Amino acid sequence: MRSFTIRENDAGQRMDKFITKAVPLLPKSLMYKYLRLKRIKLNGKRCEISTRLTAGDVVEMYIGDEFFDTAPEESFRFAGPMVPIVYEDEHLLLVNKPAGLVVHGDESQTPDTLIGRILRYLAEKGEYDPATEQSFTPSLCNRIDRNTSGLVICAKTAAALRVMNEKIKLRQIDKRYRCLVHGTPKPAEGRIELFMRKRSDENRIEVFHHPVPDGRTMITEYKVLDSNGRYSLLEVHLITGRTHQIRATMAEIGHPLVGEGKYSSMKNDLGFRFQALCAWSLTFRFEGDSAPLDYLNGRTFTVGEDPFARYLRDRK
Incomplete structure (x- = not known):
């Protein structure tokens, strides 16, 4: 028999979600059977898969030891050094991801990912130990493309992750991007409405000026902050968050991003290895309950110095 005492990072989950994370080797079919046969109990009593756990609850599992014979995954120990930290508290990390670093593992199976670097950083600080966590791992709340730089949010606690996921879904976090483009868009401020369709086989999108079957609306607002003509x-x-939205939209109106190689063939004479695109700022505009993150409401965070402004200053 194994027992688990529910801690703050485990609380609020359904029983089946907790079991799936805490005992990943246990097949779902057996989990449902053991719950029905009371071989998995909550506080000594029968429970349902939908029962919500609270801190202090005790989950008892009368199941075979072979389902527990697994070591925590610690490939993050081989990740690279920590990226620049913009803000940190007990619940959250805001980091400035460099272009070229993937946020999660991909087909290359490299351990050097953004989340890998964050987990390594937290482990070395003594704030994260996979051997003692029963069902929670610090997690990214948003993601940006490998070749885009800028702000990414990481939840250090389960409570923070739940709130951030909800607020992102409700669009209560205002995100702004900075980019360097060829030419000068006219007018200097505008709203672009297009339609897109994914081409998953090519990892790109098709852009249209009219609705198309299986297409989705793509709405982008922009403002020219500075220009030297070139x-x-x-x-x-x-306004919408589609795959490659900024890259494809700006290329479609004739002002592709500098360094853009997927949606434009314009010469990259500034030496950019990646597209000149940065997730520049985040403003938290919470409505309704946002505990335990209500202290962030109204605050704005940026990456710091504009990463592209100097290319205009140097060429005026």
Whole structure:
């Protein structure tokens, strides 16, 4: 028999979600059977898969030891050094991801990912130990493309993760991007409405000026912050959040991002290895209950110095 005492990072989950994370080797079919046969109990009593756990509850599992014979995954120990930290408290980390670093593991199976670096950092600080966590791992709340730089949110606690996931879904976090484009868009401030369709086999999207079957609306707002005629610095606000939205939209209106190689063939004479795109700022605009993150409401965070402004200053 194994027992688990529910801690704060485990609380609030359904029983089946907790078991799946705490005992990943246990097949779901057996989990349902053992719950029905009372071989998995909550506080000494029968429970349902939908029962919500609270801190202090005790989950008892009368199941075979072979389902527990697994070591915690610690590939993050081989991740690279920590990326720049913009803000940190007991619940959250805001980091400035460099272009070229993937946020999660991909087909390359490299351990050097953004989340890997964060887990290594927290482990070395003594704030995360996979051997003692029963069902929670610090997790990214948003993601940006490998070749885009900028702000990414990481939840250090389960409570923070639940709140951030909800607020992102309700669009209560205002995100702004900065990018460097060829030419000068006219007008200097505008709203672009297009339609897109994914081409998963090519990892790109098709862009249309009219509705298409299986297509989705793509709405982008932009503002020219500075220009030298040849290049312009833009601030971009996404009304929708589609794959490659900024890259494809700006290329479609004739002002592709500098360094863009998927949606444009324009010469990259500034030496950019990746597209000149940065997730520049985050503003928390919470409505309703946001505990335990209510102290963040109204606050804005940026990556710091604009990463592209100097390319205009140097060429005026």
